[in-house]
Amino acid sequence: MKLFLSLCCCIGILLSGCDDAYYNDGGLLDNQIGVYEGTTMSYLESQPALFDTLTTLIKLNNMEEEVNRKGSTFFAPQNYSIYNYLLLKYPDPENRPKTLEAIPAGDMAEMAGYISDYIIPNEQIVRSDLSTVYSYSTTLSDKKARFNLVREDYLGNINMGAAYMIYSVNLNPPATPEFYSPAKVVVTDVATTTGTVHVLISDTHIFGFN
Amino acid sequence: MKAIVKGIYFLFWMMTIPVLLMAQGVKSGKVVDQQGNAIVGATIKVKGTTRSAKTDDAGVFTLMLQQGDVIVTSSVGFKATERVYAATDRLLIELEENQSRIDDVVVVGYGSQTRKELTGAVSTLKMEEITENQVAESFESMMQGRVAGVNIQLNSGEPGATPNVIIRGLAAVSRDDGSAISEPLYVVDGVPIISRTSDEFAVTSTNVLADLNPSDIEEVTVLKDAYAAAIYGSRAANGVILITTKKGKRGKPQININSRTGINFVPRLLDVAGGQKEREQVARLYELYAPYGVAMPSMYTDVTNPFYNNSSDWQDYLYNTAVTQDYNASVRGAGDFGQYSVSLGYLDSEGILFNTGFKRYSTMTNTTFNALNNALVINNTLALSRTDQTRNPGNLSTNFSSLMPLPTNPMVAGTEVYGLGKNANVNDRIRFSSDVSWKIVNDLMYKVSLSLEYTRAMRDAFSQSRRTLWGTNESGVGENRNLLFQNTLNYTPRFGDGHSLSILVGQSAEKMESKVTNVSSVASAPLLSTSVKWPGENDIGTSNYGANTLLSYFSRVDYSFQQKYLLGASIRTDGSSKFGQANRWGLFPSVSAGWNFNKESLFADWEWLNNGKIRGSYGLSGTTWDENYLALGLMDGGSLDRYQSLLEITYGGIGGFTPTWYNGFKNEDLTWVKSQMGNIGLDLSLFNNKVEVVVDVYEKLTKGLLLTTALPTTSGYNEVYRNAADVLNRGVEFTLNTNLKSTRDFSWNMGLNFAYNKNRVVALPDGNADIIKISTSGQDFGSIVRSGAPLNGFFFYESQGIYQSEHEIPVDAKTGRRLVGLQNKKLAVGDRNFKDQNDDFIIDVDDRVLAGDPNPKWTGGWTNDFYYKGFSVNLVSTFVIGRDIVNTELLDRLRFGKDFAGTSSMPDFDRYSIWEKSGDQARYPTLNPWNDASQIVNYDSEYVEDGSYFKIKSATLAYTVPKLLLKRIPFDRVRVYCTVDNLVTFQNYSGPDAELVTPDGFDNSGGYPMRRMVLFGLSLGL
Amino acid sequence: MYTNSNTGMKNNILLAALAVLILTLSSCKDWLDELPINTVTEDQAWQNASDAEGAVAAAFSIFRRGLSGLTKDDTPSTTRAGSWGDYYFWGDARSGDWITPNNDGDWQAGFENRLIARTQLEPMTNWRLFYRAIEQCNLVLERVPEINDGFAENRKAELLAETRFLRAMSHFYAARIWGDVPVNLQARNVEPLGREPLNEVMKMVADEVEIALPDLPWEYEDMTRKLSMSRGTKGAALALQAHAYMWLNEYELASDKLQLIIGSEKFDLAPISEFRNLFDKGESNEVVFQLYYDNQFGEFSDYYGHILTYYLTNPYTDRSNLSLAVPKSKILEIFPDYARDGSDKRVAEFFQSIDFSGSASELRPIFDDPLQNGERQIMFAKFRKVKDRSYNRMDSPVPIFRYADLLLLKAEADARLNRLGDAITYLNLVRERADIPRFTREDQPLLIEEILAERRRELIGEYHRVYDLVRLGRLHEFNPFVSEQAEKDGAGFFPVSDEAFANNPNMEQTYYWQFNQ
Known part of the structure; x- marks a missing residue:
């Protein structure tokens, strides 16, 4: 009787072992992913597809050292944001400057001011010490900067999903009521040798928080 | 007075017993099958006389027997045997199972016939042997592969799903012509029963016949040809399945x-690309095909976000x-x-x-x-x-x-x-x-x-x-x-x-x-x-x-x-x-x-x-x-x-x-x-x-x-x-x-x-x-x-591989226009190369050929x-x-829409040859999610x-x-x-x-x- | 004893059995006549007055669904399960004034006039629902005249006139979209019809309305003003006729018809403060003809079915970004007075700026300056709903003709007839309502240009702009993706869908769309 029952069991196990060969596991990201060996500037130059317009603008306004300032945080706008800005700045194609170098000095100075809106000179802002409550700091162009996290849903459970960072700058002059224009951060906490870099969303954010 | 009666009575017995003993004795015996189990209800008859007996629950019988009587023992399902009775015999009669099912009684429409007299194509199936070993929600899945000409396919693994029963070939167009039923007629103990509810009245999707307990069924008979089925008239063209339920048998309960x-x-289970593999595959598609300005969702770009650093096997x-x-x-x-x-x-x-x-x-x-x-x-x-x-x-x-x-x-x-x-x-x-x-x-x-x-x-x-x-x-x-x-x-x-x-x-x-x-x-x-x-x-x-x-x-x-x-x-x-x-x-x-x-x-x-x-x-x-009123031309009062x-x-x-x-x-x-x-x-x-x-x-x-x-x-x-x-x-x-x-x-x-x-x-x-x-x-x-x-x-478009280079796309010499792809799409390198059968330089319905059955x-x-x-x-x-x-x-999983990233699991691209750059000999064309019309088409002979x-x-x-x-x-x-x-x-x-x-x-x-x-x-x- | 009674008993049992057989035989006559209980067959459907009333209402409800858009329930071969509010995509999308801030590929293809290549846009090229409304009208016109019981004679005439108006309106609306369209004036007509030239269709529309006019009242007594203006009235019919004459360049006839409407004093311009009732609820004397939506009667749309889903965002609906919007630079170009000194009151009624910085799960505040947000972040807010961050119960009626539209049409007709004085007075009625300076220049080309610009301002996002431009052949001036030659070849009209060619050899595609996608 025993022999018979054991025979049945081994048939069962033999045939049914669920082979999980169907799941091609690529594994997890190691936690060193967020570290970049090099300065913030070299990080931007290492990804031309996203930042080559930005790096040229920085160089033209020779703001490298502000960007590479020790212990600073840099919110990098992508090329598409600057592209949309230029479309707005020069609506009709005829008299749009052919190259960045051909941008008149006045406009270039204004763009330098915008670049400094993205630099937090003396503070390392990282995701871990932010929360859904606003926290504040000042930009290089001493405008008020505001940071907060927004949580998404997870499978229909409200506010239990991933959290992403929002970076907003107050555009109104000091005395008037504040108006913060927000931008979502799509790559957070890139630690370079000179500070921290966050990359802003490209399709809905226009360079200079227009 | 009583004593006299008793005495005479006693005397009478004394007189008769020896005669009986001498002439014929009351004998008892037992009838068993090959495995030694008693056969209940077997009949034992002395040939040429009216003397007969039936075995009781234990297979035992008693019968007046004489020397030289020929004993005929028979029982349903066993072969009859004859033996000459000799007084010394120990009456243990063993009957051999009668394999021939010729004189079985077969249930046919509105009655039954012996198999010998059957003239229609009828197959019977004893359910006892099957229900002993197998458990299934519906008896149809147990009939699978046991009756010639009855093709039963289980389409879904969900318990309670409806199997598909086709007898002697398909005689109804099954695609969006739900009105013609290709289902056979189910008759239980002579009464046609409800075997499926029409879509109009279906409330649940459970198999309607799943409530018939297979262990209650004695025998299933399938009437396949016209003569056997025609007695059921206007519902019998797809075959009739007669179900006979178990009844009590004589002898011990x-x-x-x-x-x-x-x-x-x-x-x-289905193949899935997990964790980092999925990120690489999504990044690859964005890198190859994403139009300017379209960025990956933040769950792929925000690599430091701990929430998305997983490799979960959901299946x-x-x-x-x-x-x-x-x-x-x-x-x-x-x-x-x-x-x-x-x-x-x-x-x-x-x-x-x-x-x-x-x-x-x-x-x-x-x-x-x-x-x-x-x-x-x-x-x-x-x-x-x-x-x-x-x-x-x-x-x-x-x-x-x-x-x-x-x-x-x-x-x-x-x-x-x-x-x-x-x-x-x-x-x-x-x-x-x-x-x-x-x-x-x-x-x-x-x-x-x-x-x-x-x-x-x-x-x-x-x-x-x-x-x-x-x-x-x-x-x-x-x-x-x-x-x-x-x-x-x-x-x-x-x-x-x-x-x-x-x-x-x-x-x-x-x-x-x-x-x-x-x-x-x-x-x-x-x-x-x-x-x-x-x-x-x-x-x-x-x-x-x-x-x-x-x-x-x-x-x-x-x-x-x-x-x-x-x-x-x-x-x-x-x-x-x-x-x-x-x-x-x-x-x-x-x-x-x-x-x-x-x-x-x-x-x-x-x-x-x-x-x-x-x-x-x-x-x-x-x-x-x-539809109950199709011929009357129904009006529609509108629906929610x-x-x-x-x-x-x-x-x-x-x-x-x-x-x-x-x-x-x-x-x-x-x-x-x-x-x-x-x-x-x-x-x-x-x-x-x-x-x-x-x-x-x-x-x-x-x-x-x-x-x-x-x-x-x-x-x-x-x-x-x-x-x-x-x-x-x-x-x-x-x-x-x-x-x-x-x-x-x-x-x-x-x-x-x-x-x-x-x-x-x-x-x-x-x-x-x-x-x-x-x-x-x-x-x-x-x-x-x-x-x-x-x-x-299958009337599909005939695939000729994939366009590896621009000049492979045919151009109409007269009008200089290029071949227009399926769904009026402008063709590009990496798209599927369909044969333009009628050379009208547009791939449409006329270019479809029979590609399979x-x-x-x-x-x-x-x-x-x-x-x-x-x-x-x-x-x-x-x-x-x-x-x-x-x-x-698989084709549905490879057909990506513009917001494919992050919404569902990705198939494991390593297992499939997918086209990416010209020169690739691949089975699947470009998977470009932002294409005007997706190139992954079910109607592709490939x-x-x-x-x-x-x-x-x-x-x-x-x-x-x-x-x-x-x-x-x-x-x-x-x-x-x-x-x-x-x-x-x-x-x-x-x-x-x-x-x-x-x-x-x-x-x-x-x-x-x-x-x-x-x-x-x-x-x-x- | 047993035997003979047996045969006796046997006989009467046989008789009983036969009796049972005969009984079942006789009942077979009515046993097989099964009639439906909760719906009717064709023969039962046209019996009394309420059947007629119901059938005409059903025709209007099909027309309403036709404008909202074709879905898989109507024809399996189309590519979407829910409709988007196609009246917008026919009447406004290609006007060059709109963008899609969240880069939606389908809308972008729509703006760029790639109407065949983009498979998702196929439902908009399919006119099946227009002809389903026409078929329902044909059935009413064929069967209702025979109904007599419980039917007051004038009510029957009113209903038949209203059906004739709706049949003409369906043809007119289809013609504005596809140009040459088939004309079907006969019930159960399964012949493969070819396409009639646009002018023939417009002539037919005008003549049909002419027949219907005498029996149509200005207003129905037993209906509310809102419901009355959602049905076929004399005002709506005259407006339809005027528009048809404008397409035929018959400016004299158009002007006379519009004069009848103005003369009737049934309609007037609602003040700016009444705009919410006008656009959100459709309750205003300015409405001439609209399609009825109302939450109380359970006639509402949700995510699918109404253009509000793509116009509005949080706090009105659950959408966190904008899907369709007029860019800020374009608003300032269309409303120069507002750009100069913020004087045009309509801008605050038609546009709003939302504070997008808050979290998506709370109601976002609205800034008081309508154009405070950036270039791609101004919400088009002409039609609004309850601020409950959901797509539930969207029921703002869809306007077809409005008194302001008719005044401007009258102004254009008079301007083309060189009656510049009248044209300027009607133009200024609309400008005064918007609190912008009166127009005074008595110069014909300049005046026509200004009337066209005023129509663009007043009727933005109200499904008129593209028809005005296509009528005048000037779509190429405003839509960069349509060249002048392309517009001459018919690029301004929508292509005919594949399904129209099925089993119909007489169907042929508009010249431009034969060579372009």
């Missing part, structure tokens, strides 16, 4: 208990082993008064997918009373059953992105994988039928039967979104009521030497009513209890009612001369309320003839030929359709839209009727579909019934198939129904059963059957013009019905039983050969695969405890067994299981694979 538990294991989490339990108990018995049979059944099979399962509670009582010494026989059957299929609220997808954390991950502790709510599907059925058969004169029998059947399907679904707290609440009740009233007169005289005649005249009236009430409400909390309440404040209800009636007169004459020459003819007229006024009545004649040639003198000395019969038949039977608003019903609060745009306008001459079927068969049983061969050749021409043809858009109507197409099915069926008994203890029974079927459309209206059906994904993908091609034939050429099964002492091994396998199918499951498979469906090892061990315990039959169900599949198809494919050849596994079950069972008989 048979009490049976059968309990088994099975473990369902998870089979092979492993959602599919896990489950338990199936099945308990059956029955008490049956018979005596002079009649017979009784009471059975109870409980099946609980959990699905391998979380939160799915199927429960069945069934009970059946069946009593027969013989009155006026067998002149009047009253049969009553009452069957109650309930099936409860639980499913997940809302549509649960099993393929979330592998970057999402599993619910077991601490980051999302306390979250629910499923939305709030439930989705319960409950089907109840009450069936009461009673018939009185009265033998007026010994050969004339009048039978009247009345049957009431009531099914009630209830669905309660409530699902609520946590974000908006808005819940949708749906309760539906669908009821079907069948009434059948039937009178038959049966006259079976025997006269002359060997002439026997059977004349049947009958009338039957049926009324089928169906009613559905659906109430749904949008509310913040579950409002509706299980019973349907009429609408409250913001509930909105709809209801629908349909009824159709059938009135039929039928008669059949069977004549046999010395069981050698057999003739049969039957005719039936059916009138139905569904048919148009113009032709309400249908006529269904059929004739058949048979010749048992082994009885001829010529073959007398072929002793290896125990039985041989040639039979032929020709007849007409019909199929009808679902998806948000329960009245936009389609009223304008400014005033509602009115519009024509039903889909069924076109009134059409008087719509009638049922006629099938003319011819059948020639050969039955042989050889080597004293050790080998049985049955061969059938048939041709079935189905005329006037119901088809919808499209109308111009300017008419406002979509389609109109017409009796349009004729379809021809030709085939051969072959069955071989052998049972070899080599030594006393070892025997081997083998049953092999296979059937060949060829299906072709032979005639179409409007001068055989193609009928192009518009499918849900656009004009270029509708099915095509073309004369000369098989039904459901999903109807299986060969279907069949092979069962083997080995018996050795108490042990027995049973192997059941089924196979399908010569079938083309398409793995649409993806046609061979759908043949050989599947060992179940393997059983059983041990029957021998009699002598049973002395101590109160049971007289104990059997222990272990079965593995869905053991292994041999196929060269890329999808998980070639059986999970719908009749039109597209993979329909829908993510619910077929489980593999290991079952342990114990069956006890008192």
Whole structure:
């Protein structure tokens, strides 16, 4: 009787072992992913597809050292944001400057001011010490900067999903009521040798928080 | 005075006993079968005298016997034996099982015939052997591969799903022409039962026949050809399945208990790219194809976000082993008064997918009373059953992105994988039928039967979104009521030497009513209890009612001369309320003839030929359709839209009727579909019934198939129904059963059957013009019905590989325009290169060619039983050969829309050759999600695969405890067994299981694979 | 004893059996006549007055669904399950004034006039529902005259006139979209019809309305003003006729018809403060003809079915970004007065700026300066709903003709007839209502140009702009993706869908769309 029952069991196990060969596991990201060996500037130059317009603008306004300032945080706008800005700045194609170098000095100075809106000179802002409550700091162009996290849903459970960072700058002059224009951060906490870099969303954010 | 009487009495005995002893003694003996088990109810007769006796429960009998008497012992299912009685004998008579089933009594339409006199193509199947080993929700899945010509496919692994039964080839266009039923007619104990609810009235998707407990079924008979089926007239063209339920047998009351538990294991699942692999694949697609300015969702770019740093195998989490339990108990018995049979059944099979399962509670009582010494026989059957299929609220997808954390991950502790709510599907059925058969004169029998059947399907679904707290609440009740009233007169005289005649005249009236009430409400909390309440404040209800009636007169004459020459003819007229006024009545004649040639003198000395019969038949039977009022031209009062608003019903609060745009306008001459079927068969049983061969050749021409043809858009109507197409099915069926008994203890029974079927459309209206059906994904993908091609034939675009470079795209010399791709797309490098058949430089419907035929050429099964002492091994396998199918499951997963990233799991690209840069020799073209029209098309001849498979469906090892061990315990039959169900599949198809494919050849596994079950069972008989 | 009674008993039992048989035989006549209970067959459908009332209402409800858009329930071969509010995509999308801030590929293809290549846009090229409304009208016109019981004679005439108006309106609306369209004036007409030239269709529309006019009242007594203006009234019919004459360049006839409407004093311009009632509820004397939506009667749309889903965002609906919007630079170009000194009051009524910085799960505040947000972040807010961050119960009626539209049409007609004085007075009625300076220049080309610009301002996002431009052949001036030659070849009209060619050899595609996608 025993022999018979054991025979049945081994048939069962033999045939049914669920082979999980169907799941091609690529594994997890190691936690060193967020570290970049090099300065913030070299990080931007290492990804031309996203930042080559930005790096040229920085160089033209020779703001490298502000960007590479020790212990600073840099919110990098992508090329598409600057592209949309230029479309707005020069609506009709005829008299749009052919190259960045051909941008008149006045406009270039204004763009330098915008670049400094993205630099937090003396503070390392990282995701871990932010929360859904606003926290504040000042930009290089001493405008008020505001940071907060927004949580998404997870499978229909409200506010239990991933959290992403929002970076907003107050555009109104000091005395008037504040108006913060927000931008979502799509790559957070890139630690370079000179500070921290966050990359802003490209399709809905226009360079200079227009 | 008393003493004298006593004395005389004593004296008398003293005188008689020695005489008896000397002349003839009262003897007792026992009749047993080969395994030594007592045979109850065997008759022992002394040849040439009227002295006979029957064995009692223990197989013992007493009989007055004399020296030299010839004792004839016989019993149903055993071979009769003769022995000369010698006083010294120890009367232990062993009977050998009678393998020949020639003189078995076979149930046929409205009566029964001995197999010898059968002239139609009829196959029978004893369910006892099957239900002993296997557990399944529906008896159809147990019949798989056991009857030649009956092709049964299980399309989904979900417990309680409806299998697909096709007898002798497809005779209905199955794509979006739901009205023509290609289902066979199911008849239980002579009464047609509800086997499926039409889509219009379907409330639950559970298999309607799943509530018939297989353990209650004694025998299933399949009437395949016209003669056997025509007696059922306008619903029998697709075959008739007669189910006979178990009845009590004479002798000791048979009490049976059968309990088994099975473990369902998870089979092979869909391939998935996990964790980092998914990120690489998404990044690759964005890098290759994303237009300027479109960025990856932040879950892929934000690499430092801990929430998305996972590699979760969702299928492993959602599919896990489950338990199936099945308990059956029955008490049956018979005596002079009649017979009784009471059975109870409980099946609980959990699905391998979380939160799915199927429960069945069934009970059946069946009593027969013989009155006026067998002149009047009253049969009553009452069957109650309930099936409860639980499913997940809302549509649960099993393929979330592998970057999402599993619910077991601490980051999302306390979250629910499923939305709030439930989705319960409950089907109840009450069936009461009673018939009185009265033998007026010994050969004339009048039978009247009345049957009431009531099914009630209830669905309660409530699902609520946590974000908006808005819940949708749906309760539906669908009821079907069948009434059948039937009178038959049966006259079976025997006269002359060997002439026997059977004349049947009958009338039957049926009324089928169906009613559905659906109430749904949008509310913040579950409002509706299980019973349907009429609408409250913001509930909105709809209801629908349909009824159709059938009135039929039928008669059949069977004549046999010395069981050698057999003739049969039957005719039936059916009138139905569904048919148009113009032709309400249908006529269904059929004739058949048979010749048992082994009885001829010529073959007398072929002793290896125990039985041989040639039979032929020709007849007409019909199929009808679902809609009850199709021919009357129904008006449509509008229906609730998806948000329960009245936009389609009223304008400014005033509602009115519009024509039903889909069924076109009134059409008087719509009638049922006629099938003319011819059948020639050969039955042989050889080597004293050790080998049985049955061969059938048939041709079935189905005329006037119901088809919808499209109308111009300017008419406002979509389609109109017409009796349009004729379809021809030709085939051969072959069955071989052998049972070899080599030594006393070892025997081997083998049953092999296979059937060949060829299906072709032979005639179409409007001068055989193609009928192009518009499918849900656009004009270029509708099915095509073309004369000369098989039904459901694959009319695909002929693939010639992939455009590797610009100059490969043909340019029209005259106009300089490039070839326009499918769905008017501008072709580019990496797109699929379809052949432009008619050189008009545009790929459209005219460029489609026949690329495959999903109807299986060969279907069949092979069962083997080995018996050795108490042990027995049973192997059941089924196979399908010569079938083309398409793995649409994979194609759907490769067809990415513009927001594909992060919404679901990604297939593992390493397993497939996908085109990326020119020069790649790949099977799949570019997967560009931002393409104007996706290049992954189901109708691409590149993806046609061979759908043949050989599947060992179940393997059983059983041990029957021998009699002598049973002395101590109160049971007289104990059997222990272990079965593995869905053991292994041999196929060269890329999808998980070639059986999970719908009749039109597209993979329909829908993510619910077929489980593999290991079952342990114990069956006890008192 | 037993034997003979047996035969006796046997006889009467035989008789009983036969009796039962005969009984069932006789009942077969009515046993097989099964009629539906909860719906009617064609013969039963046209019995009394309420059937007629219901059938005409059903025709209007099909027309309403036709404008909202074709779905899979109407024809399996189309590519979407829910409709988007196609009246916008026919009447406004290609005007060059709109963008899609969230880069939606389908809308972008629509703006760029790639109407065949983009498979998702196929439902908008399919006119099936227009002809379903026409078929329902044909059935009413064929069967209602025979109904007499419970039917007051004038009510029957009113209903038939109203049906004739709706049949003409369906043809007119289809012609504005596809140009040459088939004309079907006969019930159950399954013949494959070819396409009639645009002018023939417009002539037919004008003549049909002429027949219907005498029986149409200005208003129905037993209906509310809102419901009355959602049905066929004399005002709506005259407006339809005027528009048809404008397409035929019959400015004299158009001006006379419009004069009848103005003369009737049934309509007037609602003040700016009443705009919410006008656009959100459709309750205003300015409405001439609209399609009825109302939450109370359960006639509402949700995510699918209404253009509000793509116009509005949080706090009105659950959408967190903008899907369709007018860019800020374009608003300032269309409303120069507002750009100069913020004087045009309509800008605050038609546009709003939302504070997008808050979280998506709360109601976002609205800034008081309508154009405070950036270039791609101004929400088009002409039609609004309850601020409940959901797509539930969207029921603002869809306007077809409005008194302001008719005044401007009258101004254009008079300007083309060189009656500049009248044209300027009617133009200024609309300008005064918007609180912008009166127009005074008596220079014909300049005046026509200004009237066209005023129509662009007043009727923005109200499904008129593209028809005005196509009528005047000037779409190429405003839509960069349509060249002048392309517009001459018919690029301004929508292509005919594949399904129209099924089983219809007489169908042919508009010249431009034969060579372009």
